[in-house]
Amino acid sequence: MGICLRQFFCRTFVIFLCLLGSPLHAALDIEIFGGGASQIPIAIVPFASEEKLKQSVTAVVASDLQRSGIFRLVDSGGLSPHDPRDIIYPNWQMLGTHALVVGSTRMLPNGQVEVRYSLMDVATQELLISDMETVSVKQLRAVAHRMADNIYEKLTGDVGVFSTxxxxxxxxxxxxxxxxxxxxxxxxxxxxxxxxxxxxxxxxxxxxxxxxxxxxxxxxxxxxxxxxxxxxxxxxxxxxxxxxxxxxxxxxxxxxxxxxxxxxxxxxxxxxxxxxxxxxxxxxxxxxxxxxxxxxxxxxxxxxxxxxxxxxxxxxxxxxxxxxxxxxxxxxxxxxxxxxxxxxxxxxxxxxxxxxxxxxxxxxxxxxxxxxxxxxxxxxxxxxxxxxxxxxxxxxxxxxxxxxxxxxxxxxxxxxxxxxxxxxxxxxxxxx
Amino acid sequence: MGTFTKVALIPFRSVTQSNSIYKEKTMNKILSVALIALLSACASETTKPTDAAGPPEDASLSAQDTSGSPTLNPLNDPNNILSKRSVYFDFDKYLVKDQYKSMVLSHARYLREHSSASIRLEGHADERGSREYNLALGQRRADSVQKVMTLSGTQESQIESISYGEETPRALGHHETAWAENRRADIRYQSE
CATH class of the missing domain: 2.120.10.30 (TolB, C-terminal domain)
Structure with missing residues (x-):
């Protein structure tokens, strides 16, 4: 079986290629074509300390949401808040995003990882989701899929299927x-x-x-x-x-x-x-x-x-x-x-x-x-x-x-x- | 073993088949299809042979006894119609065409003559369309061949009709020649 994940985005999401997580476990190559007529623009800021993990969480979330065809990923343009209190909303409104995901990861002494994230409505500055999970490194992809499910459900009203x-x-x-x-x-x-x-x-x-x-x-x-x-x-x-x-x-x-x-x-x-x-x-x-x-x-x-x-x-x-x-x-x-x-x-x-x-x-x-x-x-x-x-x-x-x-x-x-x-x-x- | 086994040891020949195929046989009797059907009908009323009644009849050996060429199993003898095993079908069809009937009836008769022999009829379909529907279509083809056999008096218990659908194509191409080769039912003896 194959061991590399290739993604061809027909729109503007090439930037996320570099964020894609560890390719070592992928069995299937995935290519995506087209996209919904009214996609929800969403920006996902790489989480604090995420670069220290073997498995990027936000890359998996971004890939999940983008694959659904319902979301359009917006480049964060160098902005990198990790906490809702650090968000300067006018900047994100100018980037044209409707939703914003920020968060952080923290290695615990017992080897587990604490993942915190928040989903914000950029127009209303409303906090839509605020959640925290502590998992083993092996479960980081699963955590990312659950996050994508929650975000998808909150923004579309439908159940997400990223954890299936x-x-x-x-x-x-x-x-x-x-x-x-x-x-x-x-x-x-x-x-x-x-x-x-x-x-x-x-x-x-x-x-x-x-x-x-x-x-x-x-x-x-x-x-x-x-x-x-x-x-x-x-x-x-x-x-x-x-x-x-x-x-x-x-x-x-x-x-x-x-x-x-x-x-x-x-x-x-x-x-x-x-x-x-x-x-x-x-x-x-x-x-x-x-x-x-x-x-x-x-x-x-x-x-x-x-x-x-x-x-x-x-x-x-x-x-x-x-x-x-x-x-x-x-x-x-x-x-x-x-x-x-x-x-x-x-x-x-x-x-x-x-x-x-x-x-x-x-x-x-x-x-x-x-x-x-x-x-x-x-x-x-x-x-x-x-x-x-x-x-x-x-x-x-x-x-x-x-x-x-x-x-x-x-x-x-x-x-x-x-x-x-x-x-x-x-x-x-x-x-x- | 009843009268059936005794009668069955004589190699009957149906008038529907070409005698030339059996030229090498020493005992070449020609009986009408009607007579075969009558005998088979009688046979079906006798009790089924059991292992207790004696050693199971070895199909290939008894056939060789009556053959002028003792080394050749009639099932494998390329000059014997019994070596022909495939019935081909038209697209989306399952009717046994006339050209295959004498071959199918020869196998049916062989089974009547060798009550311990049994066969599997394996239906196949070409690759186009649903795998499960093609499995059912292959089943229908096998069932059609089975029906020709049982109508001539062969016991249903000697036959199992199954289907491989489109799963095991004999020809691998994606064109009509390959598809035609794959729309078929094969006769396979359990001893093989």
């Missing part, structure tokens, strides 16, 4: 590795490696486990792996193919796709592998289930109408429920995933020979195409519904990409070698 993790599969030669990394591509580690394909990753709602499909038994089998221990269990290993796991919101059961009764049909099964129950009943293909956040319905791909389209069916009416067709534009709409609030879903829409990420509003039925690449796959919403992570390819190589839900900002995440694919965005951490 993503999972994906890296194919290198004949090896397939399931990796988990921080949302910024750092701290990647391999959860399991096979010489057979791995597909269809699904995070448990509490973020402790990942369900996936592996072919190590020379056929697709659904496994659940506990991340902390590495323990794994085959929960669907029936005759035929077993695939497409999706967790119920309470984490107690999963929807899986089995061929045991002929065709590919959706079944419900408890997370311990017991209590198998048929969910869908068609003569065709029913696959790619996704639970609604309230657990009341499942959206899925079916070719029952002659072409693959997305349908919705209530969970209570298992096997007798009526499926309602949701997509009508084009003859290939697949891979649906609910947004966290259940109001819309993302999916892959084919037009001509292009496969692109789209979002459909469930109430208005309005469809928005978010990408114009060639081969997009496996879209999944960030847990705040603001970004969609998906797989795509450039020059025949698989990479991950992310697009903001308004389509304006895009990121590319690529491994330095190998194909990267099958991304899944993890849930919010417990402290949220």
């Amino acid at each position: 993790r993503i999972a994906y599969v890296v194919k290198q030669g004949k090896k397939y590795a399931l990796q988990v990394a921080d949302a910024d591509g750092f701290n990647a580690r391999t959860a399991i490696e096979y010489t057979q394909p791995i597909i269809s990753l699904a995070w448990s709602p509490d973020g402790t486990k990942i369900a996936y499909v592996s072919f190590e038994n020379k056929k697709p089998v659904v496994h659940i792996q506990t991340l902390a221990t590495g323990a794994r269990k085959a929960i669907a290993k029936f005759k035929g193919s077993n695939s497409a796991p999706a967790w119920s919101p309470d984490g107690k059961r999963l929807a899986v796709v089995l061929s045991i009764r002929g065709g590919s049909q959706i079944f419900l099964i408890n997370a311990n592998g017991s209590g198998l129950k048929r969910f869908s009943r068609s003569s065709g293909i029913d696959t790619e289930p996704s639970f609604s956040p309230d657990g009341q319905s499942i959206i899925f791909t079916s070719d029952r109408g002659g072409s693959p389209q997305i349908y919705r069916m209530p969970v209570a009416g298992t096997a007798s429920g009526v499926a309602e067709r949701l997509t009508f534009e084009g003859d290939y709409n697949v891979s649906p995933q609910y947004r966290h609030d259940g109001k819309s879903f993302t999916f892959i829409h084919r037009s001509g020979s292009k496969f692109n990420v789209a979002v459909q509003d469930l109430e208005t039925r309005q469809v928005q195409l978010l990408t114009d690449s060639l081969f997009d796959e496996s879209p999944s919403f960030a847990p705040n519904g603001k970004i969609i992570l998906y797989a795509t390819e450039i020059g025949g190589r698989g990479i991950l990409a992310a697009v903001s839900s308004d389509g304006r900002t895009r990121q590319r995440l690529s491994a330095q070698t190998g194909d990267i694919r099958e991304p899944a965005w993890g849930p919010l951490p417990k402290w949220r």
Whole structure:
């Protein structure tokens, strides 16, 4: 895996390149394109004594906020207050920033680091956040992500996702590795490696486990792996193919796709592998289930109408429920995933020979195409519904990409070698 | 082992197949498809062979006994239709085309004649589109081949249909020639 972080900012943030933190743990290269129409200008002053730390905190905060596409970083122009009392507001107003972050770090005798920071509204001179945390040096990136989450939440009203993790599969030669990394591509580690394909990753709602499909038994089998221990269990290993796991919101059961009764049909099964129950009943293909956040319905791909389209069916009416067709534009709409609030879903829409990420509003039925690449796959919403992570390819190589839900900002995440694919965005951490 | 095993040891030949393929065989009997179906129907009513009834029948050995070329397993003999293992499909389709039916039926008959043999039908899809949908499409292709076999009287218990979807492409290019090669179902014997 790669060990360097490259960022190409298409706007004016080159100055922050020099602030980027230790590149030694980055597994993914991240490039950013575009930006929101009305970005919030924010200045982040390097913290007092930060230069003595191995890991810059403000560089991580700046990188997080900038990557969201919602913020525009304003150069501090040589001003360097570290305490709210030292801020001369007219100077910052002249620089055109709306928000200002100042703070300090202090090495404690026990080796821990005390991090203090404040977020100010430059126009009103109001103190929006004032916080302090004491952490080990190893946790400095995590602290920075939490700061970015708090700042993001205070200024946008939405939940930040900088402390979340993503999972994906890296194919290198004949090896397939399931990796988990921080949302910024750092701290990647391999959860399991096979010489057979791995597909269809699904995070448990509490973020402790990942369900996936592996072919190590020379056929697709659904496994659940506990991340902390590495323990794994085959929960669907029936005759035929077993695939497409999706967790119920309470984490107690999963929807899986089995061929045991002929065709590919959706079944419900408890997370311990017991209590198998048929969910869908068609003569065709029913696959790619996704639970609604309230657990009341499942959206899925079916070719029952002659072409693959997305349908919705209530969970209570298992096997007798009526499926309602949701997509009508084009003859290939697949891979649906609910947004966290259940109001819309993302999916892959084919037009001509292009496969692109789209979002459909469930109430208005309005469809928005978010990408114009060639081969997009496996879209999944960030847990705040603001970004969609998906797989795509450039020059025949698989990479991950992310697009903001308004389509304006895009990121590319690529491994330095190998194909990267099958991304899944993890849930919010417990402290949220 | 019942009547099925005895009957099955005689290598039946279906009229739907070209006899020239079996020229080297010493016992070349031609039976109609209808007769095979009838015998298989009878066989399906007999009890399933168990290990207790004797050593498991070795598929390759018994086939060699009746062959003029004892070193060649009919499954691997390039002159034998049984060495053909791939059924190809059109884009987004899963219908077994006529050109593959005699090959599929030959394997079906081999399974009827060798009740201890079993196969895995492995469906594949080209790389375009959703991995999970392609997995289901590959499954449908394997299921289609299975259906041709079971309709001719082969026991479902001897077949497991699974799918690799687009995950293990035989041809690696990103063009129609490669895609056509990857839209297929393979017949794989468990002993292999």
